[in-house]
Amino acid sequence: MSEETIFSKIIRQEIPTPLLYQDDLVSAFRDINPRVSTHILIIPNKLIPTINDVEDEDELTLGRMITVARKLAKQEGISENGYRLIFNCNEHGGQEVYHIHMHLLGGQPLGAMLSV
Numbered sequence: 519m520s521e522e523t524i525f526s527k528i529i530r531q532e533i534p535t536p537l538l539y540q541d542d543l544v545s546a547f548r549d550i551n552p553r554v555s556t557h558i559l560i561i562p563n564k565l566i567p568t569i570n571d572v573e574d575e576d577e578l579t580l581g582r583m584i585t586v587a588r589k590l591a592k593q594e595g596i597s598e599n600g601y602r603l604i605f606n607c608n609e610h611g612g613q614e615v616y617h618i619h620m621h622l623l624g625g626q627p628l629g630a631m632l633s634v
């Protein structure tokens with residue numbers, strides 16, 4: 519069994535974080551430490567610790583995360599100017615919370631894809 523993170527508590531609303539979206543598969547809420555003007559996290563309700571742990575049966579959930587990103591980007595008014603979707607994996611990827619999440623980033627020019 520993988521250990522739950524704070525994100526499971528947010529999904530269950532045991533920690534009062536406003537949800538921008540929730541259905542049977544995924545949830546979305548604003549990052550507590552936004553790096554740009556729009557910074558939203560889209561996560562599966564099921565605990566999947568890292569992208570390395572994704573299974574074939576998770577394909578519907580992963581696809582749902584993308585369609586929710588598209589809807590939220592439109593809602594935030596950033597669709598036309600554009601945005602970036604990021605998954606970080608493990609140490610080299612800079613992952614801090616071990617419950618996979620997709621960052622939806624936008625609202626301003628995002629610059630180069632990477633600064634290594």
Ligand code: 5GP
Pocket residue numbers: 524535547548549550551552559605606612613614615616
């Ligand atoms: P990672 O580095 O794992 O890809 O990103 C984790 C993200 O989760 C960070 O951007 C961090 O600010 C955000 N985060 C961590 N704890 C919380 C929390 O309790 N609430 C919210 N809304 N975001 C969090």
